[in-house]
Amino acid sequence: MNHFPHGWGRPRDDVYGAYNHAYLQPDGSKQHTQSPIVTGTSVIAVKFKDGVVIAADNLASYGSLARFTDVKRLRRFNSRVVLGFGGDVSDMQHLDRLLSTLSIREDYSSTASESDNAARELNARNLHTYLAKVMYKRRSEFNPLWNAILVVGLDGESQPFLATVDLLGTTFSAPTLATGFGAHLAQPILRRAVPDEAAVAEMTREKAVGVVRECMKVLFYRDARSIDKYSMAVVEKEKEVELVEDEQLEQQSWAFAEGIKGYGTQTV
Amino acid sequence: MFRNNYDNDSVTFSPQGRIFQVEYAQEAVKQGSVVVGIVSKTHAVLAALKRNAEELSSYQKKIIEIDTHYGIALAGLASDARVLSNFMKQQSLASRLTYDRPMQLADITARIGDRAQINTQQYGKRPYGVGLLIAGVDATGPHLFEFQPSGVTQEMVACGIGARSQMARTYLERNLEQFEGSNREELIRHALRALKESLSQDKELTVDNTSLGVVGTGDAKERFRLFEGTEIQSWLETTFENQGSTQEGEGMDVDK
16 A cells, blocks of 8 residues: 555556656645644524524634634624534634635625615525535535535515525524534424524514523533633624623532533542 | 818817717617606606517517616617616626615616726727616615716706607606606606607507506505516506597597
8 A cells, every 4th residue: 555645646656767857747636625724612502583693613723732722713704694513613713815806896886775775685595696606616625625504594585594504505594503512412402492484473682692692602612622701692683783792601510510520640 | 071080089189179970879779769768756767668660570579677676777889788787787796796785876876887988998998888777775865867878967956858858848848847746647648648758759659569567665665667568558558548538539549
């Protein structure tokens, strides 16, 4: 077995003699990202009657090292769309630039009057579709953007919208969504509060924010790649996006940790 | 020897500041048969007079559906309209596929406007010899745009282009106030009446030579649809029933 990638797929020197590099330059096989490097953990979101709440903590990990503790992983796109990024942070920054380009292009192409602008600008569904195409194109080139993204906001009918797209271009929509570890730890808690679309109509903004804060706390307790500083955004009908990027986790209680046995240096 | 030295290409100005090739292209629009477009608060309507080259041939298509929410009516070179409509269809599909968003009429009009303008400024190219009326509905309501070979585009409340279209425009100007509040049927009748104004004395609107495109939004939402042949018979009958008696029974044939 030849362990050097630049030798793969080429005639073997010991069988055919040395390769004549006049035909093809020996710069090796093209390398794509095969794993994420600096990563963000869960993003969680839940729909309520007139909008959506989304949250993600401010940590970017380098492996298990808490490398950057002030990274903003929620991005406001316009007055009715917010995006949350999990996964590779450099790919998030690439997408951030892509979205800025898109935003500028949209602003310049809109020739209509000010009053029409709300109807013309990209809504959450438009942006989710666009991101799904970008992610699927990249995975089809075997060069995926290593992210799980939540798109929250209002759709064309000004109804709450919440959907996800991941590094494979897979899309999914539900009243509550969570990426990464949150899919295991937060999603059950969110589902208990909002089991279906009928429950969304009953959900208030205050209760939705409350359950999201509760989930962030559980995630900090149990997800070793998390931090107690987080960002939270609320998109609501007929209101400006409220994005707070320096929330601190309140009222922590680690009492439960005392009773956990069976790992580390303890002798049971 | 030469009558005009300044009309050989579209990049040369005449000493009077005119670009003859562009003006000639605009003449091509005036040679095409008349098309009319009107918008109300809820609907956009296109009406067109189709021509056949000879008695035995079919009629030239005048209204093209581009997407489910809009269509175009053309006056001038049909082959140039084909190129532009293919471009518009492709752009509209791309918008739906990439953004799940129906193409905005102002945007697509600006895009073909830009394309047409380039043809008036580059050596070896020629202007499109076709004028278009782009009518449909989008997120900001019903719209009607006029497109000219020069690349000029304008949003209109009502518009007519093509041969003898001045008569249609005069009708539209006289009834301008009524359009905004008109319902679907009233708007269609206005379009047909405007179209008829432009007809020469010996011609009539028939089920064979008339096309209608209708699209609605809001509570009256309906996709862009082309009406031709027997589908428009009742509209022709109800629109012109009163005029038959005043014009020496000329319209009696239509009444039957």
